[in-house]
Amino acid sequence: MIGVPMPNPRDSILANLNQQLEQYFGAGKPVQEIPAGVSGEKAAMFGTSHSNKLRVERDKLAPRMKELADAGKTVIEAAKEMGMETKRARLIARENDIKFPGPP
Numbered sequence: 258m259i260g261v262p263m264p265n266p267r268d269s270i271l272a273n274l275n276q277q278l279e280q281y282f283g284a285g286k287p288v289q290e291i292p293a294g295v296s297g298e299k300a301a302m303f304g305t306s307h308s309n310k311l312r313v314e315r316d317k318l319a320p321r322m323k324e325l326a327d328a329g330k331t332v333i334e335a336a337k338e339m340g341m342e343t344k345r346a347r348l349i350a351r352e353n354d355i356k357f358p359g360p361p
Contacts, residue, residue, distance in 0.1 A: 312352070315345075319353040322346065331359040 318339065325335040335357065336346035350357060 271299055315349045322349055323355050324356050326357045329358055332357045
């Protein structure tokens with residue numbers, strides 16, 4: 258409407274948050290303490306189609322890398338055997354929770 262001041266968006270957000278807090282604690286739910294460094298998010302991955310395509314390609318290489326890790330190869334040896342940079346091998350290992358023996 259013309260001539261009517263717009264409400265402050267911050268006030269409406271705060272009012273909504275306070276209402277949700279009252280509903281949560283009013284239902285008798287306890288406060289949950291999450292330890293430092295723990296979150297539900299993975300390491301800074303963004304949802305672009307290009308990065309998703311690259312991730313799919315890396316996921317195809319993960320089973321072979323897991324085999325090499327189970328065989329006792331280090332990250333550097335596995336990267337050489339697969340013909341890739343060590344940095345990429347470390348990224349694949351981190352994304353797929355692959356643990357290598359020896360120095361990282």
